[in-house]
Amino acid sequence: xxxxxxxxxxxxxxxxxxxxxxxxxxxxxxxxxxxxxxxxxxxxxxxxxxxxxxxxxxxxxxxxxxxxxxxxxxxxxxxxxxxxxxxxxxxxxxxxxxxxxxxxxxxxxxxxxxxxxxxxxxxxxxxxxxxxxxxxxxxxxxxxxxxxxxxxxxxxxxxxxxxxxxxxxxxxxxxxxxxxxxxxxxxxxxxxxxxxxxxxxxxxxxxxxxxxxxxxxxxxxxxxxxxxxxxxxxxxxxxxxxxxxxxxxxxxx
Numbered sequence: 087x088x089x090x091x092x093x094x095x096x097x098x099x100x101x102x103x104x105x106x107x108x109x110x111x112x113x114x115x116x117x118x119x120x121x122x123x124x125x126x127x128x129x130x131x132x133x134x135x136x137x138x139x140x141x142x143x144x145x146x147x148x149x150x151x152x153x154x155x156x157x158x159x160x161x162x163x164x165x166x167x168x169x170x171x172x173x174x175x176x177x178x179x180x181x182x183x184x185x186x187x188x189x190x191x192x193x194x195x196x197x198x199x200x201x202x203x204x205x206x207x208x209x210x211x212x213x214x215x216x217x218x219x220x221x222x223x224x225x226x227x228x229x230x231x232x233x234x235x236x237x238x239x240x241x242x243x244x245x246x247x248x249x250x251x252x253x254x255x256x257x258x259x260x261x262x263x264x265x266x267x268x269x270x271x272x273x274x275x276x277x278x279x280x281x282x283x284x285x286x287x288x289x290x291x292x293x294x295x296x297x298x299x300x301x302x303x304x305x306x307x308x309x310x311x312x313x314x315x316x317x318x319x320x321x322x323x324x325x326x327x328x329x330x331x332x333x334x335x336x337x338x339x
Contacts, residue, residue, distance in 0.1 A: 094306070098162045099299040105289025106270065107160040107298060108137035109144070112222045119150035130221070137217040140291040141184045142298075144206055144273050146282040155278050157225070159215060161270025162300045164258070168265040172304040177258035179208075181250040182296040184287035203242040204284055205276040210236045210257055211269040228272045235260045239276070246283040258302060 100106075111133045113119065115126035125133040136143075145156040167174075213226035220226070229236045234256035254271075261268035275282050287296035 095301065095303045096167075097299060097301050098164060099294070099297050100162070100289055101294065101297065102138070102290040104163070105297065106163075106217050107142055107158065107288045107290075108135050108217045108220060109139075109142055109156050109158040110135045110220060110222045110225060111154060111156050113149055113152060113154035117150060117152040117154075119152060122150070132222040135218075135221055137220075138290050140288060141186070142181075142273075142286050142288045144275055144284040146275055146278045146280050148280060153280055155274075158273040159211065159220060159226075159270055160273070160298060161211070161268070162298075164261060164268060164300070164302070165265055167262050167302070167304070170304065170306065172306040173262060174255050174258045174302050175305040176301075176303040177253070177255040178301045179250075179252040179254045180299040180301070181252075181286040182298075183247045183249055184285060184291060184296060185293070186285075187247065188285075200281075201244055201246070202279060202282050203275075203277055204244060204246065204282060205242040206240050206284060207272075207274055207276055208238050208240065208252065208254065209272045209274075210260070210267075211272055212267070214269060225272075226269065246285045250286070254300075258300075 111125075113125065113133045115121075115130055115132060120126050120133050127134050142158045142160070143156045144158050147154065147156075207230075209228035209230055211226050212229050215224075215226040233239075236257070238252060238254060238257070240250060240252055257271075273284075275284075287293070287298070289297045291297060
């Protein structure tokens with residue numbers, strides 16, 4: 087542990103240009119909903135992915151009477167942290183309701199369905215994927231070996247339109263120690279049976295306050311006060327917690 091060493095906090099909350107999040111869908115292209123909504127690319131078996139929507143959806147639902155599953159993928163670029171002699175004392179992943187209500191949900195106020203458990207898994211992804219090309223049929227593999235480091239469970243809240251605050255400290259520390267292994271996370275329901283749904287905002291949402299956010303409190307081993315000032319990580323060589331370009335070493339913008 088690095089408790090007792092200098093600490094600093096960094097918030098990752100990327101916009102649509104830097105954010106990487108998407109949901110994939112196994113709705114067959116032969117279904118009436120997919121056909122009527124032009125939801126498939128030519129020759130595909132399942133609907134195209136949704137990487138530029140304002141929402142991220144985890145769902146087990148029916149569309150035009152056809153059952154299907156939605157899973158989500160998200161990745162934060164925290165490569166800079168591996169350059170520092172620090173570890174995460176705390177890392178909190180936050181998701182926010184996208185503030186667009188719909189009767190097509192399975193929460194307690196639904197006029198259509200009651201909800202089975204909304205519990206979902208966040209698993210560490212172990213294969214490369216791209217926001218614009220990942221599909222249901224080529225989803226990357228994930229790991230679930232060690233709780234905390236490889237996966238966490240988000241408990242049922244019986245309502246798909248809530249905000250979430252999730253501790254992923256151990257997973258972040260694994261990425262800091264193994265930066266090439268940071269390939270993001272997969273979100274899926276524990277029970278992928280209808281009816282079940284979680285709706286959160288993506289990095290493409292028009293309201294920046296609702297973008298997915300990762301807040302990391304770092305504890306640093308050396309005597310410096312490694313800080314973030316005006317978007318710069320730096321090695322605070324004179325230990326005054328102020329970025330002095332003549333003295334301190336800037337690590338990354």
